[in-house]
Amino acid sequence: MRNKELIEKLKIERALSHDEWLQIFDTWDADDLAFAIETAREIAVDRFGKKIYFRGIVEFTNVCKNDCYYCGIRAGNSECQRYRLDEEDILKCCADGYAHGFRTFVLQGGEDPYYTKDRICVIVRRITEEYPDCAVTMSIGELDRDFYQALYDAGARRYLLRHETRDAAHYALLHPAGMSIESRMRCLKDLKEIGFQTGCGIMVGSPHQTSEHIAEDMMFMTEFKPEMVGLGPFIPHRDTPFRDEPAGSVDLTLLVIALTRILLPDALIPSTTALGTAEAEGRQKGVLAGCNVVMPNLSPLEVRKKYMLYDGKVGTDMSAEAGIRTLRVQMEEIGYEVIVGRGDFNDKNSSIWEGRHR
Numbered sequence: 001m002r003n004k005e006l007i008e009k010l011k012i013e014r015a016l017s018h019d020e021w022l023q024i025f026d027t028w029d030a031d032d033l034a035f036a037i038e039t040a041r042e043i044a045v046d047r048f049g050k051k052i053y054f055r056g057i058v059e060f061t062n063v064c065k066n067d068c069y070y071c072g073i074r075a076g077n078s079e080c081q082r083y084r085l086d087e088e089d090i091l092k093c094c095a096d097g098y099a100h101g102f103r104t105f106v107l108q109g110g111e112d113p114y115y116t117k118d119r120i121c122v123i124v125r126r127i128t129e130e131y132p133d134c135a136v137t138m139s140i141g142e143l144d145r146d147f148y149q150a151l152y153d154a155g156a157r158r159y160l161l162r163h164e165t166r167d168a169a170h171y172a173l174l175h176p177a178g179m180s181i182e183s184r185m186r187c188l189k190d191l192k193e194i195g196f197q198t199g200c201g202i203m204v205g206s207p208h209q210t211s212e213h214i215a216e217d218m219m220f221m222t223e224f225k226p227e228m229v230g231l232g233p234f235i236p237h238r239d240t241p242f243r244d245e246p247a248g249s250v251d252l253t254l255l256v257i258a259l260t261r262i263l264l265p266d267a268l269i270p271s272t273t274a275l276g277t278a279e280a281e282g283r284q285k286g287v288l289a290g291c292n293v294v295m296p297n298l299s300p301l302e303v304r305k306k307y308m309l310y311d312g313k314v315g316t317d318m319s320a321e322a323g324i325r326t327l328r329v330q331m332e333e334i335g336y337e338v339i340v341g342r343g344d345f346n347d348k349n350s351s352i353w354e355g356r357h358r
């Protein structure tokens with residue numbers, strides 16, 4: 001079968017074989033990419049209209065005990081100036097975000113042992129009590145099942161934990177000994193079982209990644225059925241072991257995004273900051289390839305430059321307000337409207353469904 005026929009088949013069957021995925025990633029051309037993007041966009045517009053959910057992201061700590069080879073805030077980077085936001089700082093970010101219409105707050109950080117289960121749960125509970133109409137999403141890495149359960153009990157309902165790669169050998173090339181794909185999978189399984197809307201995902205073009213690996217990632221997502229998928233190009237950071245590795249390609253990232261949208265029509269897929277960093281119009285291209293979420297940064301300006309996962313990260317030199325404005329304009333330029341609302345997975349009651357399911 002030709003690649004376009006495989007994409008058609010994916011749209012109908014919501015699955016492909018490993019060899020079919022591999023063929024696409026090994027042999028795709030510009031025509032196939034355009035076809036995948038067009039198909040994905042039709043599906044997204046049919047499901048969500050030309051509407052984009054905004055999530056406010058608060059990067060509340062860049063302290064991390066892990067040493068992932070790709071990441072600028074890895075423990076081993078002594079050039080990184082560390083910071084932590086305290087409870088009041090975090091609440092202030094949420095208040096600003098709320099005033100701008102955000103109804104989802106994403107708390108992201110390094111794996112910072114200072115934020116024990118009790119400390120972080122106090123913060124989550126305060127946010128969910130003060131903003132009962134808002135969703136809290138956590139993105140703080142690998143934790144015990146008890147810890148995840150406590151976060152859920154405190155009111156968090158979504159969790160982002162990219163699997164990074166489904167291939168054990170590739171995983172070991174991206175992370176030091178002590179981190180393993182088994183542990184990552186245990187976390188993702190626990191999160192789903194507890195009841196979180198769960199996000200996985202990969203960096204496209206990460207060092208040592210092959211078509212075979214991306215095919216495995218697609219097979220994994222077919223089976224795992226994540227509610228959210230984070231996809232962005234790998235971008236090197238100068239103070240990491242991967243400083244000299246090439247960045248991932250925007251086109252391949254768009255292909256993976258489009259195919260993920262076709263595979264998982266209802267998924268929440270953000271057009272990522274990394275995509276906007278790789279190319280000025282990257283986030284617009286992401287939306288036109290099937291993304292339906294954008295995550296503006298609500299972190300205080302003073303700390304933004306310190307949360308550098310990769311070089312050149314966009315938005316680190318503007319206020320939350322300016323960042324939101326820029327993204328809103330970018331979305332409007334391509335004919336999309338930013339909407340207020342929690343935007344839960346497959347939530348037929350949210351405003352996005354108005355007029356379609358009454």
Ligand code: SAH
Pocket residue numbers: 070071072108109110111139140141160161162164202203232233234235236237274309310
């Ligand atoms: N510590 C948390 C959240 C911060 S990292 C966690 O590990 O989940 C969030 C995501 O940023 C990672 O999952 C990774 O996929 C991405 N990331 C890290 N370094 C990157 C780089 N150099 N280029 C592109 N994306 C990167």
